Amino acid sequence: MSKKTPVPIMSVDEERFMAFEGLVQWTQGVIAQGERLTRVKLTLAPFEKRRATFYKRQCQAHYFAIAAWKLLEHRKWVTQLGLCANVDFSEIDGFSETDIRDLRDMREHVLDYFKGIGRNKARWVKQTPEFKVDASTITGTKIGGRLDWKKFGNAARRLRAQLLKEPIPYPPR
Numbered sequence: 001m002s003k004k005t006p007v008p009i010m011s012v013d014e015e016r017f018m019a020f021e022g023l024v025q026w027t028q029g030v031i032a033q034g035e036r037l038t039r040v041k042l043t044l045a046p047f048e049k050r051r052a053t054f055y056k057r058q059c060q061a062h063y064f065a066i067a068a069w070k071l072l073e074h075r076k077w078v079t080q081l082g083l084c085a086n087v088d089f090s091e092i093d094g095f096s097e098t099d100i101r102d103l104r105d106m107r108e109h110v111l112d113y114f115k116g117i118g119r120n121k122a123r124w125v126k127q128t129p130e131f132k133v134d135a136s137t138i139t140g141t142k143i144g145g146r147l148d149w150k151k152f153g154n155a156a157r158r159l160r161a162q163l164l165k166e167p168i169p170y171p172p173r
Helices: 012-039 047-080 097-108 110-114 149-163
Strands: 125-127 132-134
Touching: 012 047, 012 149, 047 097, 047 149, 097 110
Parallel strands: none
Antiparallel strands: 125 132
């Protein structure tokens, strides 16, 4: 089997623009999903309403995990392209990339895990002295015991403020 040679679909200038704009987009996506999660309030309402709220919260948490992973992917991309040299990513970098990727992947392939055929079965459950949860849960502000959506959302908000001060790498016309 021969190795494929990558064929870029855009110029380097266009790639720089897409990477930067993607980072801003997914940073905003994390913020928006955090706000949606904040608005979903679990109540002691009648069963059907509690059930609907639970489902809504589960979906919003999954979308948050996707947005968080995409933010990390784009953060890496802009860095590889030499962009955002003046942006302090240390707060975002303080979150576990492995945990965020696991959450995204495990929640995306939750049926495989429920059927016992998930790729990283040993990491499906997270156990600490305080709790034991799996990737499908939300406990307080932690998704799957791994990602504190409130803290990551607040870090994204601070990151967005820095990104919006950066020059946009427009491709030449």
